[in-house]
Amino acid sequence: MSERNALPVADAAQVRRYARSLLRRHPRALAGALVLHALAAITGLAAPRLLGDLVEAISEGTSTVTVDRVALAIAGFVVAQAVLIRFAHFASARLGERVLAELREEFVDRILAIPLSTVERAGTGDLLTRSSRDVGALSRSVRFAVPETLIAVVTAVAVVGAVLLTDPLLILPALVAVPILALASRWYLRRATPGYLAENAAYSDITDGISETVEGSRTTEALRQQARRRARTDADIGRSYAAERYTLFLRTVFFPLAETGYVLPVVATLVFGGWFYIEGWVTLGEVTAATLYVQQLMDPIDRLLSWLDEVQVGGASLARLLGVARRPDAPAADAPAADAPAADAPAGEAPADEPTARPADQRLAAEDVRYAYQEGRDVLHGVTLTLAPGERLAMVGPSGAGKSTLGRLLAGIHRPRHGTVTVGGIPLADLPLADLRTEVALVTQEHHVFIGTLRDNLTMVRPDATDDRVRAALAAVDALDWAEQLPAGLDTEVGSGNHSLSAAQSQQLALARLVLADPHTLVLDEATSLLDPRAARHLERSLAAVLRGRTVIAIAHRLHSAHDADRVAVVEDGRITELGPHAELVAADGSYAALWRSWHGDHT
Structure with missing residues (x-):
């Protein structure tokens, strides 16, 4: 998968703004966790000071009673610190889980709002990696790395x-570590985020390549392309290995320097503290307490530097997850801000406080539409088409002519490079996604059966649908008979790992889902291609009765659809060369007449 086609990645400023906005949603929980950690850290500071005072007292002479009291006081502070740490970690965990839940919900919203054309350009591997590997990495960061980092900072x-x-x-003496840690951290941080982004992108290439190989295994075997696919996989693994080796190199340089940086202060405090004591500038108790404090400082610094790497991984994953909301095929102004708060609508939907203009009617129109999958290579050239409400239009032509592309533009899947596609005078691109699908819907020969019951697969588009309405939708597509014969009827579990549906049954299920969704305009792109011609003809006639009064655009190679259409x-x-009723086009003896004679001759 080329970098040019990959889904976008949010920049560092957007990630920081989003992280701040996420934390600002939970000010009380965040403040409570920080206060508890601060109290735990302050409680832990009592023991070194008490030990220092004890050393000073012993050097001057003291009683066993004083020693016992100091020991009991230290024990009391240790117990208090343990209790505070317990509640502090609990508060951090609750906050982390709450934030993680919001992140996951928002990511699902972002994924569902991605235009299909964007996913097709980027490849499913990149999206799959972001929804699995990146979500997992971010989960670890939110649950562990971020709380531990905050704890380390407060304690330090x-x-x-x-x-x-x-x-x-x-x-x-402790400042001797500052230059080492500052320079090492700056060197590491400037390289870590790009390195982890490259590592995740390389992993996306592996996922994309393997999924393509598995999905196209029969084609690969038929064309004897096994060696080429193996070479592709080996190259992807090689790039991933190089990317991971680079991030490993960063860690092998950074961590040893960091280890040196927080061991030196203890040695320096002992050496210089002894000198200061000899000079009479400090007491023995102060040197003891300071040395213990500096040694105590090693733990938060060690924790901070140890989790800093995980924070970088999580930051890179967050940038990739936020980038899903941005559209690489649209201008920047068209993409929602990556740091939008949860209250904002996801990409593709208008915010609730900004009313969207409603279509004045159901008239669908394309005006001077041009579209290109690759820049400078248009596949549609100035197409203009207007459909009256309730009209049935058949779209025919040779393979590769642009029928499916035009159908996707009319369904709002693609955004035209030039020109507009409107419904009721409102551009489809300006409609919120939820409203768009109530206006226009697309059904193709590609279909998906979701894991769940047969009823769930249908009512997902109409959750309030009754069983009678579900059965009516199935009957409309000639699917009720086989649906009722399933082991548990509508309650039969289907989808991956459950009861298997044939390709024809899956396509009927998709059509029944469309009937239940009840949009006023339908784009059917070879929607009955997986059925045999006789069954497809019967199904189309059944659908015609159900969909009467709706605008239907049927893209098909079977010209009986054209015979029954209004136009x-x-x-x-990439151009509409003929447009009119079947009889007129046959009489005109043009391209359509030639197609009709060829097809009709094969079916007499």
Whole structure:
């Protein structure tokens, strides 16, 4: 999969804005978790100070009673810290799960709003990787990396504050690690995000290539392309290996420097603290407390640097997930902001507070429409077409003429490169996705049976549909007989791993779903191609009775659809070359007449 066709990726500024907006939705939960962690960190600071005071007292002479009291006090603070840490981690976990749930829900909204043309250009591998690998990586970051990073920052600030309160002079030895950590972190962070983005993109290529090989296995075997597919997979794995090796190189450089950076302060505090004590600038108890504090500082810094890598992985995954909302085939102004809050509508839908103009009627029209799958190579050239409400139009022509492309534009699947496609005077591209599908619907020879009951597969488009209405939809497409003969009738589990439906039954299910959805305009692109000609003819006649009064655009090679239509549009080389009723076009003795004679001769 080429980088040019991949789904977009949000930039760093968009990721930061989105992360901030996500946290601002839960101010109380976030504040509560931070307060608990801060209290736990402050409670943990008591032990080093008490030990330092004890060392100072022993050096000057003290009683066993004092030692016992200090030991009990230390034990009390340790228990208090353990209790606070328990509740702090619980609060962080609850916040993380809540944020993760919102992220997943928003990602599903973004996926469902992606135009089909965008997915087709990018390939399913990229989307599959984002919805599995990237969601998993982000899940780990939200659940563990982000809370642990916040804990480490709060603890480190508290420890540094404790050292300053003990004696500001003793903070100086600890600063020896600052240049090392600052330079190492800057070097790593500048390279980590691009590296992990490249790693995830390489994994998308592997997924895309393998899925293509599996789905097209019969074609691969028939054309003896096994070696070429293996070479493609090997090349994808090679790029993924190189990308992962690069991120591993970053870690092998960064982590040793980081380890050195937080071990040196302990040594420096002991050495310089001893010198300061000899010079009389600090007491022995202060040196003891400061050394323990600096040693205590190792844990949050170690935790921070350890989880920093996971945060980078999560940040790269979040950028890829946010990028799903942006459309690579549309101008920037057309794409929703990647940092839009949850209250905003997902891509493809208008915000609730911005009313959308409603179509004045059901008239579907295309005006000077041009479309290209590749820049500079139009497949449609200035097509203009108007359909009256309730009209049945047959679209015919040779393979590759542009019939399916025009049908997808009329259904709002594709956005024209030039010109407009409107319903009731409103461009289809401006309609919210939910409203668009109540106006125009597309059914192709491609279909999908979702995992669930047969009833679920139908009522997904009309959740309030009664069983009588479901059965009526099945009857309309000649599917009621076999549906009632299933092991559990409408309650039979179908889809992957359940009761298997034939290709023809799956297509009838898709058509029944369309009948139940009840849009006023239908685009049928070879919608009965998987049925035998006699069954397809009977089904089309049944559908015609059900869909009477609706606008129907039927794209088919079987010209009996054209014979029954109100008008016929002949599409050749991306243009409508003939348009009119069947009888007129046959009498005109043009391209359609030649097609009709050829087809009719084969079917006499």
